[in-house]
Amino acid sequence: MRQIVVISGKGGTGKTILTASFAALAKNRIIADCDVDAADLHLLLHPVIKERYEFRSGKTAKIDRKLCKECGKCIVACRFDAISDNFVVDPVSCEGCALCSHVCPANAIRMEENLSGEWYISDTKYGPFVHAKLGIAEENSGKLVSLVRQKAKELAEKQNCDWVIVDGAPGIGCPVIASLSGVNCALVVTEPTLSGLHDADRVIGVARHFKVPVKLVVNKYDLNIDMTEKIEKYCRDNNISLIGKIKFDKSVVKAMVEGKTVVEYPESKVKKVISEIWNRLQKSA
Ligand code: SF4
Ligand code: SF4
Secondary structure, three states, X not given: OXXXXXXXOXXXXXHHHHHHHHHHHOOOEEEEXXXXXXXXXXXXXXXXXXXXXXXXXXXXXXXXXXXXXOOOHHHHHOOOOOEOOOOOEXXXXXXXXXXXXXXXXXXXXXXXXXXXXXXXXEEEOOXXXXXXXXXXXXXXXXXXXXXXXXXXXXXXXXXXXXXXXXXXXXXXXXXXXXXXXXXXXXXXXXXXXXXXXXXXXXHHHHHHHOOOOEEEEEEOHHHOHHHHHHHHHHHHHOOOEEEEEEOOOHHHHHHHHOOOOHHHOOOOOOHHHHHHHHHHHHHHO
């Protein structure tokens, strides 16, 4: 079983469109969406949720007013000013350090696990799909990404799948590191702009740091041929395999609006090149 993650230094480069296309083209695969802060792969895969689980992460102090003696020691101890003068904990300010529960002489403070989101195992017409939703303003998306990756891998092993295809988290922080760990190949998608190259370079640096082999695709390359040539030179100079260039194609947006993957969209002019990219990726990952 091999794992491929599709990433980009920032959102909006076509990463999810490519992931969904690979999901449609691959055989015997599990699909995972690690973009848990702004998941949108489900819009193209139309999952039917089969299993739903809570994701708990971090703790918040809770004061039992029946036990509280109103001594105020917890208010003094809290460095985050999370406890009000009427002995109520503000869950947004509470950092879960548990100091208040240690200083409380009445044993009135409990540390409760936060319900931070949900994760799911779903059926799609392309195969099983592991995905998640992080609660609004919740942190720890890296932990949720690791969980999605782990469950997708377990499912692939159980079902004897050939591929785990992962829509990676955007950016270069903890969630993208969690998306990358242990994969056979990271496909970086960029657009032909200076900021696109800069973002791709940063995420390639992260992947290489974790010794993950990297390949690159330029999306909408014909919108700026000069910049595409600069990206080609960057790939040569840095020994990165550029495995495809995709033209701008209006039908990509039309396919998205209709909730279809672009490789299944009859009018698409880019489905052939995306199929070729998938074939190259299969051979080299
Ligand atoms: S757990 Fe820490 S941050 Fe939260 S209320 Fe108690 S002392 Fe403050
Ligand atoms: S330290 Fe305990 S008893 Fe004192 S005010 Fe806080 S919760 Fe109440």
